Amino acid sequence: MNLKILRVVLPVMFVYAQGYLSEQKIDYFVRLISKANENAMTYQLPKNAYEYYTKDRQQKFGTFDFVVIGAGAGGTVVANRLSEVANWNILVLEAGGYGNDFSDIPNMYFPIQFSHFNWGYNSTPQTTACLGLENHVCLYPRGKGIGGSTLINGLVYSRGHKTDFDKWGEVVGSKRWSYNKVLKYFKKSEDFVYRDYEVPYEPQYHGTGGYLRVENYIYRSPQLNAFLAANQELGLGVVDYNANKLGASASQLNTHNGRRFDGGKAFIHPVLNRPNLKVLTGSYVTRIVINKETKSATGVEFTHDGKYYYVEAKKEVILCAGAFGSPQILMLSGVGPKKHLQDVGIEVIKDLEVGSTLRDNPTFFGLNFGTNYTEPVRPLKDYVLQYLEGVGPLTIPGSNQGVGFYESSYTKGTGIPEIELMFIPANATSNLSQRSFGLTDETYEDVWKYANIPQTFLFYVVDLHSQSVGTVRLKSKNPFEYPLIDSRFLSDPEDRDINTLYEGVQLALKLTQTRPFKAINATLQGGPLRACKHFPYLSKPYWYCALRQLTINLYHPLGTCPMGKDPKKGAVVDAKLRVFGIKNLRVADASVFPFALAGHPNAPTVMVGEQLGDLVKCDHKNDIIAFGFY
Numbered sequence: 001m002n003l004k005i006l007r008v009v010l011p012v013m014f015v016y017a018q019g020y021l022s023e024q025k026i027d028y029f030v031r032l033i034s035k036a037n038e039n040a041m042t043y044q045l046p047k048n049a050y051e052y053y054t055k056d057r058q059q060k061f062g063t064f065d066f067v068v069i070g071a072g073a074g075g076t077v078v079a080n081r082l083s084e085v086a087n088w089n090i091l092v093l094e095a096g097g098y099g100n101d102f103s104d105i106p107n108m109y110f111p112i113q114f115s116h117f118n119w120g121y122n123s124t125p126q127t128t129a130c131l132g133l134e135n136h137v138c139l140y141p142r143g144k145g146i147g148g149s150t151l152i153n154g155l156v157y158s159r160g161h162k163t164d165f166d167k168w169g170e171v172v173g174s175k176r177w178s179y180n181k182v183l184k185y186f187k188k189s190e191d192f193v194y195r196d197y198e199v200p201y202e203p204q205y206h207g208t209g210g211y212l213r214v215e216n217y218i219y220r221s222p223q224l225n226a227f228l229a230a231n232q233e234l235g236l237g238v239v240d241y242n243a244n245k246l247g248a249s250a251s252q253l254n255t256h257n258g259r260r261f262d263g264g265k266a267f268i269h270p271v272l273n274r275p276n277l278k279v280l281t282g283s284y285v286t287r288i289v290i291n292k293e294t295k296s297a298t299g300v301e302f303t304h305d306g307k308y309y310y311v312e313a314k315k316e317v318i319l320c321a322g323a324f325g326s327p328q329i330l331m332l333s334g335v336g337p338k339k340h341l342q343d344v345g346i347e348v349i350k351d352l353e354v355g356s357t358l359r360d361n362p363t364f365f366g367l368n369f370g371t372n373y374t375e376p377v378r379p380l381k382d383y384v385l386q387y388l389e390g391v392g393p394l395t396i397p398g399s400n401q402g403v404g405f406y407e408s409s410y411t412k413g414t415g416i417p418e419i420e421l422m423f424i425p426a427n428a429t430s431n432l433s434q435r436s437f438g439l440t441d442e443t444y445e446d447v448w449k450y451a452n453i454p455q456t457f458l459f460y461v462v463d464l465h466s467q468s469v470g471t472v473r474l475k476s477k478n479p480f481e482y483p484l485i486d487s488r489f490l491s492d493p494e495d496r497d498i499n500t501l502y503e504g505v506q507l508a509l510k511l512t513q514t515r516p517f518k519a520i521n522a523t524l525q526g527g528p529l530r531a532c533k534h535f536p537y538l539s540k541p542y543w544y545c546a547l548r549q550l551t552i553n554l555y556h557p558l559g560t561c562p563m564g565k566d567p568k569k570g571a572v573v574d575a576k577l578r579v580f581g582i583k584n585l586r587v588a589d590a591s592v593f594p595f596a597l598a599g600h601p602n603a604p605t606v607m608v609g610e611q612l613g614d615l616v617k618c619d620h621k622n623d624i625i626a627f628g629f630y
Helices: 003-040 075-082 162-172 179-189 222-233 263-271 322-332 338-343 380-388 433-437 441-447 496-511 540-550 602-619
Strands: 058-069 090-093 190-193 212-216 247-250 277-280 283-291 296-304 307-319 363-370 402-406 419-424 457-463 471-473 484-486 523-525 585-587
Touching (some): 075 602, 179 190, 222 496, 457 496, 496 540
Parallel strands (some): 058 090, 058 307, 090 277, 190 212
Antiparallel strands (some): 247 402
C-alpha cells in the first residue's frame, strides 16, 4: 500500500475505531444503569456488620504515627493533610472500598442506596415524625467507602451562614471557629468552576485550585427558571447562597464535569502515591485501645480480610467515622455515658455525653405540583451520551437543581436563614421513590403514586436550625451490632421545628401563586393524606398532621460528639477536636458540630478536616522534619 493511500485510509480507520469505542462505552453505561435500577428493586440492606466478623486471634499490624478511622468527608481531608509531612506515617482504616463507574453517576442517587455503598442504618420506631413510613422507622442511608457519604449524597455544596460559625466560635470559646477564620479553610479546599453564567457568583467567597471541585449543573429546567423568577417577583432574590445571602439559586454541586466528585476522588486519589500514606480498605474498627492508667489512646483494633489486628498509634488516633460510627466506636472503647456503658457491660474509662445529642435537618417531603410543562423523556442512550459530555440529567442527584434560603418568623429581620426550600424539577421521582423513603403503600398512593412524573416538580422543605435532639446508643457491647438511632424529629417542647416547617410549606405555596408558576399552571397535587382525613384539607391542623407523617431526615445527621467548653455541659471534644479526658485522641467529622447549621454538612465537615490538619501540625511542630508532599 503506497503512502498516498495510507494517508487517506488511516484517518478513516481512526475515526471508525473512535466511533466503535464510543458506542461500546455508551452501551456499557446503558447496561450498568439498567442493571443498577433492576438490582435496587430487590437488594436487601444489611442489618448489622457481621460481614466483618472473624474468630481469628489478634495479631499486630504494625506501628504508625497516626491512625485515621474512617475515610469520609472528614477523614479523607485528614489523611491528605497529615501525609503532607514526609516523616509522618499515616494509616487510614476504612470499611468500604473505592468508588466506581456506578457511584460516579450523580443520578444513581436512588439506586446507590441499595448497594454495598450504603451501611443501611435505620432509626428506632418514632412517635413524632416519620409516621407515614413503614413501622414509623426513618431510613438513614450512610455511605460506606473511600469518601463516606460523599459517595451517595445529594452533592449540594452549601456551607452554612456566617452567623452559624460566629456562634460556633462563641460556644466553644475559640475564634478559630468563627466565620472570618473558617472562610479561609473553605476557600483552601475549594476549586470553584464557574460554568453557568446566569447564576450569581461572588468570587471573593470562593476558592480556586483546591482539591474539591464545585460547579453548577448544565441544563436548566424551565421549571427551575420559574422557581428563580418567582423568588424575584416576591422580592426574595436570586443570589450566591454561599456568600451569606438570603434567596434562591441554582445548586452548587460537588461534581467534576458532571461526575460525582466524592471525598476519595478529591483528597485521596491525588496523593495515593505518597510513600507515607497507607489506605486499608475492608477494615472494620471494633475498638480504640485506651490505657486506663494514663488515659491515653495507644492504638486501634480492627478486622481485615478475615483477620483480627491491633495497630499501634505512636502519636494520635483520629476518629472520623461519622455521626453514627464515631459515637459507636467511642462507646465501645469505654468513652461515653457512664450508666449506658454499665448497662451494656462495658468498662467506663471516661464518662462523657457521647451520642446524647443527635441532630439533623428535618425535611418535609410531601409537596408536589403538577404543571402544563412536560419535560421530554429520552432514551437512556441519549442521557448517557450527555453524561459523557458532562451535562444532562444523569449529572445531578435526584434532579436537585435549585435551593433557596429564607428567614422564619423566629429570625425575621436578622438575615439568618431558618428555612431551606430544595427545588426538584420534573423527572425526579422514580419507581424507587417509595422504597428509598420507606413509605407505606397508603402514604405513597396519597402523595406520589399517581403523579405525572414528566410534569411534576417537588419542594423539599428543610428546617435548618432544628431544636429537636435524638440519641445514638449501643444495642450491646458487640461491635458488629448496629447502634440504636432515635432521631426524635419534631420533638422539641416549644414546637419551633414543626412551626418552622409549616412556615416553609406556606412559603412554597406562596411562590406557586406568582406569575412565573401560574404561567406553567403549577397545581398542588397528591392528598389529602388519609392519615390526616379528620382535619379540613390544607388547614393548619391538616398541615401539622401531614408534617408528622412525611418529615424525615435529609441524611444530615450530626452533633453526636459535640464540641464545647465543658464536658459537664455535654461537650465531648474541645476546640482543638481533642476528646475530653483522653490523650492522643481526636474526632474530626460532622459529629463534632455543636448544633445544626443553615447549610449541608459536607462542606463544613471538609472544613473540620482542614482545621484538624493544621491543629495537629501545630501541636506536633517539633516532630516535623520536612513537608515533603503537596
